[in-house]
Amino acid sequence: xxxxxATVRRIAALARIHVEEADIPRLxxxxxxxxxxxxxxxxVNVDGIEPLTAAATMVLxxxxxxxxxxxxxxxxxxxxxxxxxxxxxxxKVVE
Amino acid sequence: xxxxxxxxxxxxxxxxxxxxxxxxxxxAHLHAIEALNPRLNAYITVSHAxxxxxxxxxxxxxxAGDTRPLLGIPLAIKDLFCTxxxxxxxxxxxxxxxxxxxxxxxxxxxxxDGAVFLGKTNMDEFAMGSSNMTSAxxxxxxxxxxxxxxxxxxxxxxxSGGSAAAVAARLALGGTGTDTGGSIRQPASFCGIVGMKPSxxxxxxxxxxxxASSLDHPGPFARTVQDTAILLRSMAGHxxxxxxxxxxxxxxxEAACGRDIRGLRIGxxxxxxxxxxxxxxxxxxxxxxxxxxxxxAEIVDVSLPHTKYALxxxxxxxxxxxxxxxxxxxGVRFGLRADGEDLRDLYERTRAAGFGREVQxxxxxxxxxxxxxxxxxxxLRAQKVRALILRDFTEGFxxxxxxxAPTAPSAAFAQGDNMDDxxxxxxxxxxxxxxxxxxxxxxxxxxxLDANGLPLGLQVIGKPxxxxxxxxxxxxxxxxxxxxxxxxxxxxx
Numbered sequence: 001x002x003x004x005x006a007t008v009r010r011i012a013a014l015a016r017i018h019v020e021e022a023d024i025p026r027l028x029x030x031x032x033x034x035x036x037x038x039x040x041x042x043x044v045n046v047d048g049i050e051p052l053t054a055a056a057t058m059v060l061x062x063x064x065x066x067x068x069x070x071x072x073x074x075x076x077x078x079x080x081x082x083x084x085x086x087x088x089x090x091x092k093v094v095e
Numbered sequence: 096x097x098x099x100x101x102x103x104x105x106x107x108x109x110x111x112x113x114x115x116x117x118x119x120x121x122x123a124h125l126h127a128i129e130a131l132n133p134r135l136n137a138y139i140t141v142s143h144a145x146x147x148x149x150x151x152x153x154x155x156x157x158x159a160g161d162t163r164p165l166l167g168i169p170l171a172i173k174d175l176f177c178t179x180x181x182x183x184x185x186x187x188x189x190x191x192x193x194x195x196x197x198x199x200x201x202x203x204x205x206x207x208d209g210a211v212f213l214g215k216t217n218m219d220e221f222a223m224g225s226s227n228m229t230s231a232x233x234x235x236x237x238x239x240x241x242x243x244x245x246x247x248x249x250x251x252x253x254x255s256g257g258s259a260a261a262v263a264a265r266l267a268l269g270g271t272g273t274d275t276g277g278s279i280r281q282p283a284s285f286c287g288i289v290g291m292k293p294s295x296x297x298x299x300x301x302x303x304x305x306x307a308s309s310l311d312h313p314g315p316f317a318r319t320v321q322d323t324a325i326l327l328r329s330m331a332g333h334x335x336x337x338x339x340x341x342x343x344x345x346x347x348x349e350a351a352c353g354r355d356i357r358g359l360r361i362g363x364x365x366x367x368x369x370x371x372x373x374x375x376x377x378x379x380x381x382x383x384x385x386x387x388x389x390x391x392a393e394i395v396d397v398s399l400p401h402t403k404y405a406l407x408x409x410x411x412x413x414x415x416x417x418x419x420x421x422x423x424x425x426g427v428r429f430g431l432r433a434d435g436e437d438l439r440d441l442y443e444r445t446r447a448a449g450f451g452r453e454v455q456x457x458x459x460x461x462x463x464x465x466x467x468x469x470x471x472x473x474x475l476r477a478q479k480v481r482a483l484i485l486r487d488f489t490e491g492f493x494x495x496x497x498x499x500a501p502t503a504p505s506a507a508f509a510q511g512d513n514m515d516d517x518x519x520x521x522x523x524x525x526x527x528x529x530x531x532x533x534x535x536x537x538x539x540x541x542x543x544l545d546a547n548g549l550p551l552g553l554q555v556i557g558k559p560x561x562x563x564x565x566x567x568x569x570x571x572x573x574x575x576x577x578x579x580x581x582x583x584x585x586x587x588x
Contacts, residue, residue: 003463007463008459011459011462011463011466012459013443014462014466015418015446015458015459015462016422016425016439016442016443016446017443017446017447017450017455017458017459018440018443018444018446018447019447027456027459030456030517031456031459031460031463033516033517033518034410034456034460034517034518035460035463037407037410037518038407038410038411038473039407040403040404040407041404041407041408041411041476041477041480042476043404044401044404044476044479044480044483046476046479046480046483049479049482049483050479050482051475051478051479051481051482052478052479052481052482052485053309053478054295054309054339054534055295055309055485055532055533055534055535055559058296058339058341058342060338060339061335061338061342063335072196075196075197076196078194078196079192079193079194079196079428079429079430080428080429081428081429081432088427088428090427090428091427091438091441092438093427093438
């Protein structure tokens with residue numbers, strides 16, 4: 001599979017990364033280089049193999065569904081670009 | 096002996112015997128950083144005042160008879176670990192203004208045991224790279240120089256290049272790194288120091304800026320195997336804040352360094368003998384096997400048939416996880432923000448301005464392999480190949496106690512090399528990637544020099560959660576190699 005310029009633009013839009021039109025050919029070449037190399041995985045017979053999501057073969061722990069943290073709005077908001085009281089103040093996000 | 100030349104073990108003894116103070120030890124390192132860091136660029140942030148305060152507190156504790164294992168030991172912390180009140184950038188512009196109000200579990204464990212933090216070290220952006228060249232805070236200079244071409248500026252490896260360079264140049268007694276595809280072991284090999292990637296789940300990922308969550312392994316750097324063991328014992332341990340953290344006891348790794356390796360079976364994975372392997376790497380590997388045989392180990396040939404597919408699988412899985420993890424950087428609640436015409440434009444311009452080229456490439460690859468219609472062909476297939484790679488290790492470890500292989504396919508290369516073709520750079524991880532996919536522990540030990548006087552590491556790979564055998568074999572290699580060469584650029588010189 002080889003990416004065309006339209007697909008590069010579509011992926012960039014999905015990834016929410018602004019790409020200048022002039023950069024499309026470079027990105028297209030780089031991404032196709034990487035994907036072409038990755039496609040050697042097609043040689044591997046994976047019939048009947050269960051996908052591995054993580055190397056850790058442990059059972060995830062359960063805990064009581066209770067609040068264990070919180071109560072420090074100033075810490076939470078310490079990196080906010082702007083705040084209004086105990087809330088984030090952000091650019092308008094609802095059109 | 097200069098205080099910056101000590102091992103952690105010797106510094107610990109010297110502090111307890113009150114031969115010198117923790118403040119003097121920390122100040123010696125801060126002065127070394129002042130002198131050498133403008134050139135090496137190993138630290139992004141130096142926390143001078145905080146380090147001195149921590150050292151003074153350590154002196155008070157030492158005077159009261161406190162024997163915590165890292166009391167007064169000055170360390171370098173990779174800028175991927177969130178540190179309370181100290182800026183944490185992940186090597187990225189998008190986190191340039193970010194000051195965490197919390198401490199990662201691993202760094203909290205080090206502080207609990209009395210460590211002093213000198214500062215935050217440079218790294219490839221979001222830990223994506225093998226050269227430290229993708230950092231938004233500039234490249235790091237490897238303190239080692241070629242004999243023939245001493246003017247060439249070499250890379251320290253990556254992504255944990257700043258920590259590795261700092262420990263090698265004696266700007267810290269030890270440090271932290273993270274290894275997702277080789278980011279602890281490859282820089283350790285390039286800088287002539289020890290780097291340990293423990294088993295997945297051994298060190299908590301909580302508070303470590305996420306790159307690829309199923310592959311990210313925090314671990315230590317130091318100049319000796321024993322020092323690395325001391326650091327790992329403090330860093331490791333179960334953490335309820337990380338659901339993948341292993342709830343099993345942490346053994347005494349320092350004691351494991353002294354274990355006899357007689358009778359151990361050491362595997363030689365034949366698929367690691369790749370076409371075009373440099374002669375001196377092959378020769379060093381054979382030398383390592385001879386050393387272990389002389390120490391009483393039995394050398395056994397093993398096969399890990401899917402080795403060559405590890406990196407292509409890695410370059411689907413890691414970017415897929417990264418594209419998801421990095422979705423949080425949108426310019427709204429924290430980090431860099433670029434203005435846009437509307438919300439979508441704000442997101443897109445923030446991420447274009449905040450992420451460097453390599454991060455953008457990986458987010459785009461990850462987005463593509465997870466997108467509708469391609470998920471099964473790429474992502475699902477890569478996860479199945481990952482299962483086969485783990486099976487290779489499981490079957491191999493049925494016959495052997497540990498594996499020995501080279502750490503990296505070359506010595507440190509020059510800044511600017513391998514930059515034209517992303518795949519060429521990715522191939523640096525050919526020997527390190529498989530252990531990340533399988534989650535097994537692996538350590539790089541400096542074992543010799545190439546023809547140009549640059550360090551080369553050998554890698555010991557162990558069974559899941561059997562770091563002790565890795566330390567035992569690593570220490571045996573270290574004793575046999577008697578590697579005592581120092582880099583050209585060194586604090587105090």
